[in-house]
Amino acid sequence: MHWGWKITAVYITFVIGILTLVFKASSERVDLVSKDYYAQELAYSKRLEAQRNISLLSSPPVVKIDATTLHLSLTDECAQAYNCSIHLYCPSNAANDRQFEFPAAEEIAIPFGDIVKGIYVVKLSFTIGDKEYYYEQAIEHP
Numbered sequence: 001m002h003w004g005w006k007i008t009a010v011y012i013t014f015v016i017g018i019l020t021l022v023f024k025a026s027s028e029r030v031d032l033v034s035k036d037y038y039a040q041e042l043a044y045s046k047r048l049e050a051q052r053n054i055s056l057l058s059s060p061p062v063v064k065i066d067a068t069t070l071h072l073s074l075t076d077e078c079a080q081a082y083n084c085s086i087h088l089y090c091p092s093n094a095a096n097d098r099q100f101e102f103p104a105a106e107e108i109a110i111p112f113g114d115i116v117k118g119i120y121v122v123k124l125s126f127t128i129g130d131k132e133y134y135y136e137q138a139i140e141h142p
Contacts, residue, residue: 050134072108087123
């Protein structure tokens with residue numbers, strides 16, 4: 001084989017390899033952590049303050065799970081809470097995220113139902129008086 005053909009074969013193999021790499025990379029799904037991440041970044045200091053406020057409670061929220069339900073226990077102080085919400089954040093797939101609004105209660109039970117098994121971060125937020133509270137904990141849905 002003449003050396004010119006060898007150079008051509010190496011060049012063509014290189015081009016095919018690069019095109020394959022570009023095709024595979026462009027077809028990969030990329031989920032952002034949040035669609036409005038810039039606005040959330042600007043409000044990050046408020047979230048840090050809300051996380052510090054959790055430590056002012058007599059005890060932090062307790063998250064327990066069983067095969068069918070997510071149980072959340074709050075303190076007596078949370079009876080006057082409002083704007084209560086739980087966000088189940090799935091880091092691996094944004095389509096699995098769930099948002100729940102609930103009235104103030106000491107015990108909250110959320111059935112898993114159609115929630116896909118996997119790793120989630122429970123993001124709890126609520127307001128008591130003029131203070132905002134924020135708590136998060138990683139869980140694994142069995």
